[in-house]
Amino acid sequence: MSDLKDLYQEVILDHCKAPRNFREMEAPDKSADGRNPLCGDQLTLFVKMDGDKVQDVCFVGNGCAISKASASMMTGAVKGKSIQKVQELFNLFHDMVTARSPAEASAEGLGKLAVFSGVCEFPVRVKCASLSWHTLQAALKDEGTCSTE
């Protein structure tokens, strides 16, 4: 069960039960829908910009614990950051969850997001953890929708 504890850490369960920034936004500057058709995860992300900075970001939708917690924690992590900084964070996060083994999963520079390092041991759950990030990218690039099948 040690692997499972890595995946479902307390912080993740907490964010799943009480997701932060879980609301709609009136008149967002950018928004996108994300879907993971394989398991039915679905979210809509709203972004308010301040120049090239993410001033506010929130989401609605439903999905598994990993996708919900990831979206919740992502909103906290990217607020106030520039688009470039968000991209850097996404790259680090992506590298961590797709690492071939926990030993190779570097959480450096990811702060609280390090709780998702256990995801790399569950390859089929990588899409759940990265759905909100892909959706954010789609929103920032004005692509509208994103699917992680």
Add this chain to the structure above:
Amino acid sequence: MTVITKEAPPRVEGRTFDPETIRSDFPILSREVHGKPLVYLDNAATSQKPAVVIEALENYYRELNSNVHRGVHLLSQKATDAYEGARETLRAFINARSLAEVIYVRGTTEAINLVASTYGRRNVGEGDEVVITAMEHHSNIVPWQLLCEDKGARLRVAPMDDTGTLQLPELEKLLGPRTRLLSLGHVSNALGTINPLRQIIDMAHDRNIPVMVDGAQAVPHLAVDVQALDCDFYAFSSHKLYGPTGIGVLYGKEALLKEMPPYQGGGDMILSVSFEKTTYNALPYRFEAGTPNIADAIAFGKAVEYFQEQMASGLLEYEEQLLDYATEQVGALPGVRIIGTACEKVGVVSFVLDCAHPHDIGTIVDQEGVAIRTGHHCAQPVMERFQIPATARASFGMYNTRADVDALVRSLHKVIEVFG
């Protein structure tokens, strides 16, 4: 009130079904998953294969491998005999009138696509209608959608109620003068519902509407007799019936098959070819272009023989009892809701838990060695009907036991521990 008779196959006196003996016939069941014994409950996705099937595959490639219908040499003749012998086994299995009515395909999906692009293309025109039901697998939705888009025809969908039972009066209303075909599943993969096929087919035939049946989920759990059902087309796959992947059967009434244009062109489906004119081969070969999946067809025949032996020993009664037990045990979990509670079901228990998303359930029970399916089961409209994104689904096969159900329930308690 709809009465469905699960037609019991002839039972051989004095034989009883023994799951423990059966288990020893399936090599994969002795392996471990995450350090725990494998509890395989994803049989509606695909079943495991008994040693006789695996050996048939190996034996073919070691002893018989050769192309069929062509060579005068010994191996080709032997391969042809085994390949055509399997067709006879399959014919007898579903009680088709003749071998001409038994067409080898890759699987149920290809069978439905074959009918849509031959019978459908010829008989469905602008303003016509094709009727399906709300519980179909995507493979019995999309081919008809493609056809209807192409022809300017309309796809109509018969609803089901909250238990996952087809609403026959509503279905009947949809069968009109423009209906060119009714295509429906015998058994729902996501819910386990058995449709009262005989009654539905009569209803359609009263209006001269032919009926195509997706039997992928039915053949592993029911005795199917295509003549008794009087269906016009019936499709099923080997891999859900303890046989290899990549092979299946399309049954069609000879009178209909004869009038259908070819599906794919190539070798084996022709009698003679010149650049001016090609004469097509007789049934069933007319629909079997190219070198077929010889090894898997032969092994499919073995799988059916094996399955028939178990049916004769009382498999179907055993499966019913196991379903009752599983429904009771899973249904007793706190915060559980079983999706699909029709009176007549095969061994499928689809469910959701208040505390956890199906995807999380799947991951946690997998750590306990329990393999179930989570997601929309290629039936997104079914999920929409029940307003849920996904379900967790345990589906049973001949080697499953009460101990497997108990392992599932124990692992679900772990899920509740984590999320409750």
